[in-house]
Amino acid sequence: MQKPSIPKGTRDFGPAQVARRQHIFNVIRRTFESFGFAPLETPTLENLSVLTGKYGDEGDQLLFKVLNSGDFAKDVTAADLTVGSKALLPKVAEKGLRYDLTVPFARYVAMNRGTLTFPFKRYQMQPVWRADRPQRGRYREFYQCDADVVGTDSLLCEAEIVLMIAQVLNGLRLDKFTIKINHRGVLRNIYESLYAADSYLGEKGRENDLFVALDKLDKIGKDGVTKELLERGFFGNATDRLFEALEVSGSFEEKLKQLGAFFRKEGVVPDGMGDGSEDYRSLFELNQVRELLAASGFQHFDRLEFDPTLARGLSYYTGCIFEVKINNVQMGSVSGGGRYDNLTGSFGLPGVSGVGFSFGVDRLYDCLEALDLFTVTAETPTRCLITHFDQASGRAALPLLAELRAAGIPSELYPDASKLQKQFKYADAKGIPLVVIMGPEEVAARVVKIKIMASGTERVLPIGEVVKALTVE
Amino acid sequence: MQKPSIPKGTRDFGPAQVARRQHIFNVIRRTFESFGFAPLETPTLENLSVLTGKYGDEGDQLLFKVLNSGDFAKDVTAADLTVGSKALLPKVAEKGLRYDLTVPFARYVAMNRGTLTFPFKRYQMQPVWRADRPQRGRYREFYQCDADVVGTDSLLCEAEIVLMIAQVLNGLRLDKFTIKINHRGVLRNIYESLYAADSYLGEKGRENDLFVALDKLDKIGKDGVTKELLERGFFGNATDRLFEALEVSGSFEEKLKQLGAFFRKEGVVPDGMGDGSEDYRSLFELNQVRELLAASGFQHFDRLEFDPTLARGLSYYTGCIFEVKINNVQMGSVSGGGRYDNLTGSFGLPGVSGVGFSFGVDRLYDCLEALDLFTVTAETPTRCLITHFDQASGRAALPLLAELRAAGIPSELYPDASKLQKQFKYADAKGIPLVVIMGPEEVAARVVKIKIMASGTERVLPIGEVVKALTVE
Structure with missing residues (x-):
């Protein structure tokens, strides 16, 4: 006889887990919908x-x-x-x-370009599959929840991503979070400022070397990044310059100003896509996002960090970049995203700008579990179990059962005339809060006994008053 | 440039379709949960x-x-x-x-036998995949919604399946349905009654020939079934006898009685697992289900049909069998199920009796669409679009936007300062019912203009009263 198993990196979700996962999905869905994102589902x-x-x-x-x-x-x-x-x-x-939700979304937009109304705002909550080596927080089948807007380059979209991230994490009571934000242009300008100090960097295509090393700053520290850069042929004065650039501190706004001053000092040419001032487009855009957030009443500037070292999705993001961590759990990022200027280009629809982000539901779940923040725990939706003594009392319970269900109280009649002890054990194991006892005496007297499992208190009620009593409770 | 496509037999679901599908899932989920079924999810x-x-x-x-x-x-x-x-x-x-939800469920029960509380009632709503030839009502990726109970042979479970089917179909307003019910034992007894008249049938393993032919009665008629049976070696007097057995008519109860009389006349030996009377177990059980339904206040006996020709899942069902059709749509069955005595046997856990059934969501969807019964049609959850004239009026709208969302009204600010006409076109195309107009004059006067898109009526309100006015509406 084979011993059944499931593929590694996959999981079964029992009743309590599904309920907890649904809680996460509901918080995300409500947030996405409240911001006007509409659902899309694509094939597996x-x-x-x-x-x-x-x-x-x-x-x-x-x-x-x-x-x-x-x-x-x-x-x-x-x-x-x-x-x-x-x-x-x-x-x-x-x-x-499906490997992620972004490529199927791009494929959908390209296929339906003629019928969609732009800007098109969609959210998508579906599983994806990756033949990765399973480890903590990494599964082979896992859910992503994405929201994207395509067809506008308004920075309102970036600001709303920050608002949604904060709303979802607050909704989940994961309130110790950090939203890191950066801009692809900041990374490019940093590279250019090093170039001014290190002609060796004139070789094109070395940008990514810098960003990939920089992205490890959290893990390997300043010395590690320096070592890696020197190994890759960067000059020592370039790496010194790099850390000077990154020595920004203070508020979001102050950091932007310091970095702008550094760029000016290094003679980096502003790309002039800002508001006509001498500001750099990237810094200007980040500041716009900040202003839009302030105007929207954003309450969590203490959790929004401008981090000029953040480098993710280098091959496709072209504007703002986001990444979110939960501070009090050892866990990779729970959300990330950014703006891309050419999402649908490879499907024959070039020049469509979009911005989006994604929640990793499985990581959020693991965080909530690690912090013991789940409240839903019952193994069943059933609120009321009717116990009985024999076929006659069981059958006499059927009208009450139908009445309870019609009143919106999920209920069960224990299916067999087993010993009462066994029926109570069932209610206890499943976390059913109320048990109605219906024996021959009760049937004869047209009453039932109701036991509240948590407190053990019992009371006797006329059968006609049960639903009303339970609806009020 | 490649033209993107999706695999045949699969579909994208846009916003309106997802909303409609969610409506179906919600009706089914509420019903399953109200009967005490708890959710399970297994890996793809x-x-x-x-x-x-x-x-x-x-x-x-x-x-x-x-x-x-x-x-x-x-x-x-x-x-x-x-x-x-x-x-x-x-x-x-x-x-x-995953090919269906039953085998993964059996695998789950066998793997978790030590920790589950029996009877175990689970529901599962997930997609399954079959490399079938796509055709009307048949897809390669489609959703099933199953509910099963294992660990009890109580006929209450069968009665509750009928109740749930009726509740779901009424909830979907698909009220012209027929629930066909039969019992594996009825089919066996019919076979035995022919055997008495046709010694050729003594060869074992010919039961399935009979049932497979019988199951086609709807499609190929009496003559077609006779022809097929004669070709397969049945005697003419056996097929005559068969149709005599099937000539039952009247109410559910009357049909049971007529078939019992036929079995007795033909000398079929009752299997004695009934209540000690001379009734046949299969007929006795079907009658029990009917009695339990009546005691539960079942209102739809006119839509519950005992059909002794119904033969599905012959290789695994051992008790009652169900199948459901929508009468006023040309479409295969939308639901089916039955009792199996050995669900988990192949996974090392023999002797666990269970009963379950399944809804085909995609067929329900197609029926609802064919009958024009969908009411949800918006392409977006957004209830209110704020339009604006320029960057200043757009930014002035942000506090109102935040206020609307906080009040539970999904809202958007049009992201660009496009021409008002374009912004209105957007609201119209997406089916957004309310548009708030926020121009420089309105901002200066601290008012907004609200337009109800359906009627075209407009009114001017102080900005502080908008949320209250829209919440009441």
Whole structure:
């Protein structure tokens, strides 16, 4: 006899877990909808032609591919076998599992460009699959909750992302959070300021070396970043300059001003896309987001941090970048996002600017669990169990059962005439708060006994008054 | 440039469709929970060792298999290639996509037998995948909503399935339905009654020939069934006898009585598992279900039909069988189920009796659409759009926007200072019912103009009274 199991990195969710997860989904959904985002769902299966090449080489490796149905091996030759999996793949699989929600969204927008109204605001809460090595906070099947706006470059969208993140985390009582924000242009300007001090950096395409090293500052510290940069051929005076740039402190606004002064000092050319002043577009935009937040009554500036070292999604984000951590739990980021200027370009619809972000539901769950913040714990939605002694009293309970359900009180009649002790044990194990006792005496007297499980108190009520009594409670 | 597409038999669901589908899920979820069923979710990916062999040969063919990650072809030999896909499969794929919700449920019960409280009542609403040929009402990715009870053989469970089916369909306003019910024992007794008249039937294993032919009665009629049975070697007097057995008419109860009389006349031996009377267990159980329904105040006996020809799930159902159709739509069954005495046997947990049923959400959706019964149609949850003239009036609108959202009114500020006409077009296309107009004059006078899109009526309100006015409406 086989011992059944589930694939590694996947999980079953029992009743209490589903209820807790639904709580997270509900908080996110309510927030997204209150900001005017409309739901979209895309298929689990996507054509590999849509998925491949969108997530880098590593992503292509981590895609789950689905075997063609029927005689999938019919086109495979012995020569393919010599080459190996790479040659076989296009012959045996043309579909894969959704890897994130952004690419399917881009595919949807491109396919439906003619009928959508822009700006198009959609949210999507669905599972994604990655053949990653499972570890703490990382699963092979996990849920993402994304919200994106495409078809406008208004910075109101960036400000609203910050508002939504704060609203969701407050709604979940995860109130010790930090929202880090940066801008792709800040990173570029930092690079340019080093370039002015280090002609070796004139070689193009070295930007990413810098940002990838910089992004590790949290983990490996200043010395580690310096070492990595020197190894990669940066000059010592460039790395000194780098840390001078990053030595910004104080409020969000003060940091912006200090960095602007540094850029001016280093002679970095402002890109002039700001409001016509000498400000840098990136700093100007970050400040605009701050102003929009202030005008919206944003209460959490103490949890919003401008972090010029934040570098995520370098290959696709072009404007603001976000990343969110819960401070009092050891856990990767629970949310992140940014603006991209060419989301749908690879699907034949260039020049559509958009901005979006994503919550990792499984990480939020793990945080809530680690902080013991869940309140929903029952193993069943049932509020009331009717116990009985024999077939006759069981049958006599049926009208009351129907009445309770019609009144919106999820209820069960224990299905068998088992010993009362067993029926109570069932209520106890499932966390059912109320038990109605219906024995032959009660039936004869047209009454029931009701026991409140938490306190153990009992009372006797005429059968006709039960629903009213329980509805009031 | 590739033209993006989605795999055949799969669908994107835009905002209005998701809202409509959510309506169906909500009605089903509320019903399941009101009957005390608790939610379970299982992974999309299951080990093929769990799935294979559970759905018959055809089912194994229709399973979507997932390629092993990494160098999946490393163990494939040229000899495997000569044999073909069958030899390759176990070497390249060890996981598959969920094919239904029953097998994962059985796997879950077997894996968690030690911690579950029985009777265990679970519901599950998740997509399943089948590599079937797509056609009307049949998709490759579709949702099932199942409710099952395991660990009791109480007929109350069967009665409650009928109650839940009626409650869901009434909740969806699909009130022209027929719930067909039969019992595996009725089919066996019918076979036995033919056997008495046709010694040729003594060969065992011919039962299924009879039931498979019988199940087509709706489609091919009496003559078609007779023809098929004669071709399969049944005697003419057996088929005559068959139709005599099926010539039951009148109420549910009358039909049971007529069939009992026929069995007695034909000398079929009652299996004696009834209440000690001479009734047949199957007929006795069907009558018990009817009595339990009557005692529960079931209002729809006119839509509950005892159909002795109903034959579904012959390889696993052992007791009552259900099937539900919507009468006024050309569509396959929207729900079905039955009792199985050995659900978890293949996972090492024998002798667990259970009963369950399933709704096909996609078919319910198609029925509701065909009958034009959907009321939710907006492309967005947004109730109120704030339009503005320029950056200053846009920014002045932010406190009102925050106030509307805090009051539970999903709202948007149009993100760009576009022409008013364009902003109104946006509200119109998305079905946003209310538009607030905030121009420089309004900002100066601390008022807004509100337009009700459906009627075109406008009124001017002090900005401080907007939320109150809209909350009341």
